[in-house]
Amino acid sequence: GENVEQHPSTLSVQEGDSAVIKCTYSDSASNYFPWYKQELGKRPQLIIDIRSNVGEKKDQRIAVTLNKTAKHFSLHITETQPEDSAVYFCAAMDSSYKLIFGSGTRLLVRP
Amino acid sequence: DTAVSQTPKYLVTQMGNDKSIKCEQNLGHDTMYWYKQDSKKFLKIMFSYNNKELIINETVPNRFSPKSPDKAHLNLHINSLELGDSAVYFCASSRGPIQETQYFGPGTRLLVL
Numbered sequence: 001g002e003n004v005e006q007h008p009s010t011l012s013v014q015e016g017d018s019a020v021i022k023c024t025y026s027d028s029a030s031n032y033f034p035w036y037k038q039e040l041g042k043r044p045q046l047i048i049d050i051r052s053n054v055g056e057k058k059d060q061r062i063a064v065t066l067n068k069t070a071k072h073f074s075l076h077i078t079e080t081q082p083e084d085s086a087v088y089f090c091a092a093m094d095s096s097y098k099l100i101f102g103s104g105t106r107l108l109v110r111p
Numbered sequence: 112d113t114a115v116s117q118t119p120k121y122l123v124t125q126m127g128n129d130k131s132i133k134c135e136q137n138l139g140h141d142t143m144y145w146y147k148q149d150s151k152k153f154l155k156i157m158f159s160y161n162n163k164e165l166i167i168n169e170t171v172p173n174r175f176s177p178k179s180p181d182k183a184h185l186n187l188h189i190n191s192l193e194l195g196d197s198a199v200y201f202c203a204s205s206r207g208p209i210q211e212t213q214y215f216g217p218g219t220r221l222l223v224l
Contacts, residue, residue, distance in 0.1 A: 032210040043201060043215040044154065051210060087152060097208045098167055101154040 002027040002094035006102025021105045023090035024072045032093035039086045080109045115216040123222045132187045132219045134202030143185040144203040
């Protein structure tokens with residue numbers, strides 16, 4: 001079955017700097033890759049997603065890139081703000097339509 | 112106008128008890144899910160229903176039984192609760208099962224003593 005690995009597990013950046021979180025997946029049939037943000041004690045919320053027919057997608061300060069050949073995808077947050085501090089999860093939808101999540105990255109943006 | 116709601120928010124119970132968690136969505140979605148988030152924050156799919164039919168049934172103990180009385184509701188019943196069942200259980204819904212955004216409920220924090 002699908003396996004998603006996520007790195008780093010924790011990331012601390014200065015406000016205004018960029019943050020990059022990377023994920024790899026194992027099932028070459030996976031074709032949908034969402035990213036979720038979870039604040040402490042709250043529900044996971046989708047921040048951006050990408051489908052396998054595109055290589056990059058951007059939404060204001062957030063961008064996601066996908067390399068299907070290498071089976072990896074990344075989240076880029078530019079001009080980070082303290083309110084970006086949260087746990088971020090990548091996920092991949094496998095060929096049986098299950099969403100398999102990475103282990104999460106705890107992002108801390110220092111003011 | 113909460114999109115995906117769950118009850119209860121917190122559940123503290125003794126080992127061996129039976130408990131239920133309820134989920135409702137008012138988004139008109141066809142597909143609903145149950146996820147378990149353990150103490151290390153790892154999120155794992157348990158079940159999924161599409162139009163009231165079970166389409167995903169992960170390897171979970173058969174003490175866990177989902178029920179979907181209609182498209183807007185998905186309940187989770189857990190028999191003979193064990194310490195290891197302590198976790199946050201999230202319900203989610205999406206328009207369909209394929210490549211659609213999944214919207215999560217607020218979670219039910221279950222603590223088994």
